[in-house]
Amino acid sequence: MATPKISMTLITFAAEDPGGWQHLIDRVKAADAAGLDRVALSDHVVFGENLDAYGDPKAGGTAGGKQPTGPDGHWLEPLTTIAHLSAVTTNLRFTTNILLAALRRPAVLAKMASTIDVLSGGRLDIGVGVGWQAEEYEASGLDFADRGAELDHTLEVIQTLWREERASVDSPRLRFEGIHQMPKPVQAGGVPIWVSGTVNARSMRRLARFGGGWIPWGPDAADLTTGIAKMREAVSAEGRDPSDIEVVANLPITTDDNGTPDFTASMAGVAELAAAGASDFRAMLRLAPDAPDAEQQIAAMVSAFRAAV
Numbered sequence: 001m002a003t004p005k006i007s008m009t010l011i012t013f014a015a016e017d018p019g020g021w022q023h024l025i026d027r028v029k030a031a032d033a034a035g036l037d038r039v040a041l042s043d044h045v046v047f048g049e050n051l052d053a054y055g056d057p058k059a060g061g062t063a064g065g066k067q068p069t070g071p072d073g074h075w076l077e078p079l080t081t082i083a084h085l086s087a088v089t090t091n092l093r094f095t096t097n098i099l100l101a102a103l104r105r106p107a108v109l110a111k112m113a114s115t116i117d118v119l120s121g122g123r124l125d126i127g128v129g130v131g132w133q134a135e136e137y138e139a140s141g142l143d144f145a146d147r148g149a150e151l152d153h154t155l156e157v158i159q160t161l162w163r164e165e166r167a168s169v170d171s172p173r174l175r176f177e178g179i180h181q182m183p184k185p186v187q188a189g190g191v192p193i194w195v196s197g198t199v200n201a202r203s204m205r206r207l208a209r210f211g212g213g214w215i216p217w218g219p220d221a222a223d224l225t226t227g228i229a230k231m232r233e234a235v236s237a238e239g240r241d242p243s244d245i246e247v248v249a250n251l252p253i254t255t256d257d258n259g260t261p262d263f264t265a266s267m268a269g270v271a272e273l274a275a276a277g278a279s280d281f282r283a284m285l286r287l288a289p290d291a292p293d294a295e296q297q298i299a300a301m302v303s304a305f306r307a308a309v
Contacts, residue, residue: 002244004270004274005281006036006037006251006280006283007036007095007280008282009042010039015069017074028085030287030291030292030294030295030298031295035298036298040096040127041076042078043075044136045100045140048134053132054132054133056132060132061132062218079099082116082120087119093123093125094120094125096126097194097196098129098131100136101158103140106158107161110157110161126191129151129196129217130151137150155193155209165180166178192212193211194212195210195215196214197215199220199231199234204238205238208234208240212245214246216247246279247280248279249279249282253284261300267307285297
């Protein structure tokens, strides 16, 4: 079982032009210095105007959810952002939550990710999913209804290129033989893939085949202990031993009447979830604007987490 780690969602978007992004650099430096394990970045390539789809589970959204910006919100592309931020940090890991991997051509995505992994010293993970917005697929010339198969194809190609010195793929979507792509990722087997989704046949098949980690969604994230048990049963039915699959757990940060984080109280359920199989506890922490204060906040959260596990 993996040692539990604490991560944090890094806000790389803004409803309006923030006038600069230096605050991101300051925050990841603070997180690195404070001993945080990982930060997660979101992904949107374009927006349409039907943002209500975010709250529709049938489209891949979450019930009652609301898109955090309008269609003209400013969203940084996560992999290029990680490439920049990993250059100003030393130990902090980076991941995507989630990357719409199918919107990128697989061979190019494999090269981008391996380059980041090599230059960062093996500090990259990639969380993937199908997303909720049809317009992103339409703008990329892809069929939204085919998004699951597109994602599976993308993952097959990138892992093949990462793992095989002389790579070959033969599928209805792509065929190549004797293809070489160097350098390979530093991490053995390639950059770890975390698969997002509820416990359903397609996402569990994807997790069993490609995933080193699971990002629960919807009701499975809300009742994580039950979700983990269901995931393990489903993955086992696909012929995969689920014991090495890591799991993301949401970590709400409670505050007192003054809005000050109470990190001890926030960690009350951590040990139980870790025993159930959660390994990456992901916090959404409202950071102080001043970098030294933000570092102190993160350090206090990390310290309380380490004590809890």
